[in-house]
Amino acid sequence: MASTVIGLAEINSGSFNVDGVNRCGERLGELVLELRPDRLEAPDIGPTPVMTDRGELDRQAVGRAFVATKRPDAPLQVLVFGHLDTVYPHDSAFQKVTRSGNTLLGPGVADCKGGLVAAVEALRAIEAAPWREEVGWRLAAVPDEEVGSAGSKAWLQALGDGCRLGLGFEPALPSGGVAAARKGSLTAHLVVHGRSAHVGRSHGDGRSAILALARLVQRLEGHNGSPGVTVNCGRVSGGGVLNAVPDLAVGSFNVRVDSAAAHQTIETAFAAAVTEATSDGIEAMVHWTSARPSKERSAALDELLAEVVAAAEALGQSVLAEDTGGSCDGNDLAAAGLVNVESLGICGGGIHSPDEFALLESLPRRAALVVEIIDRHRA
Numbered sequence: 001m002a003s004t005v006i007g008l009a010e011i012n013s014g015s016f017n018v019d020g021v022n023r024c025g026e027r028l029g030e031l032v033l034e035l036r037p038d039r040l041e042a043p044d045i046g047p048t049p050v051m052t053d054r055g056e057l058d059r060q061a062v063g064r065a066f067v068a069t070k071r072p073d074a075p076l077q078v079l080v081f082g083h084l085d086t087v088y089p090h091d092s093a094f095q096k097v098t099r100s101g102n103t104l105l106g107p108g109v110a111d112c113k114g115g116l117v118a119a120v121e122a123l124r125a126i127e128a129a130p131w132r133e134e135v136g137w138r139l140a141a142v143p144d145e146e147v148g149s150a151g152s153k154a155w156l157q158a159l160g161d162g163c164r165l166g167l168g169f170e171p172a173l174p175s176g177g178v179a180a181a182r183k184g185s186l187t188a189h190l191v192v193h194g195r196s197a198h199v200g201r202s203h204g205d206g207r208s209a210i211l212a213l214a215r216l217v218q219r220l221e222g223h224n225g226s227p228g229v230t231v232n233c234g235r236v237s238g239g240g241v242l243n244a245v246p247d248l249a250v251g252s253f254n255v256r257v258d259s260a261a262a263h264q265t266i267e268t269a270f271a272a273a274v275t276e277a278t279s280d281g282i283e284a285m286v287h288w289t290s291a292r293p294s295k296e297r298s299a300a301l302d303e304l305l306a307e308v309v310a311a312a313e314a315l316g317q318s319v320l321a322e323d324t325g326g327s328c329d330g331n332d333l334a335a336a337g338l339v340n341v342e343s344l345g346i347c348g349g350g351i352h353s354p355d356e357f358a359l360l361e362s363l364p365r366r367a368a369l370v371v372e373i374i375d376r377h378r379a
C-alpha cells in the first residue's frame with residue numbers, strides 16, 4: 001500500500017495539469033482492475049471557469065474523471081468517492097515523496113491519494129467478504145475538487161442517484177476524526193473598470209479602478225465577524241504603468257458560509273456593494289464561478305455519524321465526528337440528497353502545504369472502518 005501511495009503521489013496531478021490528472025486516473029484504473037469491475041469509465045469533464053488578470057472569464061480544461069462500477073443491481077448501492085487532483089501545480093517544488101517509518105511526506109499523500117488507496121483496499125476487502133453480493137459500489141474520482149468541482153459536480157451528483165450511502169476518502173481530520181457539518185465554499189471575482197488619465201496633467205479626470213476595488217475589499221471583508229461568514233480576498237491584479245490612473249482591477253475571493261441563510265446574505269452583500277460602487281466613471285461587476293453549499297447537520301447525517309462512531313468502537317478505534325470549515329464534494333452530494341461521510345481517508349496533516357504528510361498505519365485501519373460501516377448497512 002505504501003508504494004502504491006508513493007507511486008500515485010509522484011504523478012503530479014495539480015488541478016489543470018490535464019496530463020497528470022489523466023495519468024493518475026489511469027493508475028487508479030489499473031489498481032481497480034483486479035476487483036473486476038463491471039464497468040470502467042473515464043469521462044472528460046467540461047472545462048472550469050477561471051478569471052484572467054484582464055478581468056475576462058475564461059475556461060480551462062481539467063481532465064478526465066474516473067468511475068468503476070460493480071454490481072449495479074445489488075440491494076445496497078454505495079458511492080465511494082475522492083479526487084484525482086491536488087493543490088500542487090506542475091511546476092511546484094513539492095514533487096517527491098519521502099518516507100520515514102510510518103510517515104510519508106509528499107504532495108497529495110493525504111489529500112487525497114492515500115485516501116484513494118484506502119478506498120481500493122476497502123473495496124478489495126468487500127470483494128472478499130461472504131456478503132459481497134448484497135453490495136454494489138461505484139468508485140468515483142473527480143479531476144477538479146481542489147478548484148471547486150464546478151465541472152464535475154453534476155456528474156458526481158448523478159452517480160449518487162440510487163445510492164443509499166456516500167463514503168468519501170478526503171483526509172481524516174487532524175484528530176483522526178471525521179467531518180460532521182462542513183461550511184460551504186464560494187468563489188467570487190470582482191472586476192472593476194475605471195477611467196485612465198495622465199497622472200501629472202489630468203489626474204482629476206481619471207477614476208482609479210484599484211482605489212474602487214480596495215474600498216470594495218475593505219467593505220466586503222468587513223463581513224468577517226458576522227455569524228457564519230468568512231470573506232477572504234486572496235488575489236488582486238490590475239493597473240499597469242505607474243504614471244496613469246489604473247482603469248482595471250480584479251479581486252478574487254473565497255467566501256465560507258455555514259448555512260444557506262449566510263450564503264444568501266453574502267451574495268446579496270456582494271451584489272449591493274458592486275451596485276453602489278458603480279457610478280461616476282467606475283463600473284464594478286461580480287462573477288461567481290463556483291459555489292459549494294454548506295453541509296449542515298440533519299437527522300440522517302447524525303444517524304450516519306453515530307454509526308461511524310459505533311463501527312470504529314467495534315474495531316477498537318476511537319473516531320469522533322466534528323464540524324469543520326473545509327468543504328468538499330460531500331457538500332454537493334448532501335445538497336443532492338445523498339447522506340454521506342467524506343473524511344474516511346488516511347490520517348495525516350499539513351494538507352495544502354509543502355509539509356503534507358500521511359500516517360501509513362492508519363491506511364488499513366480506515367479501510368477496515370469502511371468495511372465495518374458497509375457491513376452495518378447491508379440488509
Ligand SMILES: [Zn+2]
Nearest residue numbers: 111112170171
Ligand atoms: Zn481533498
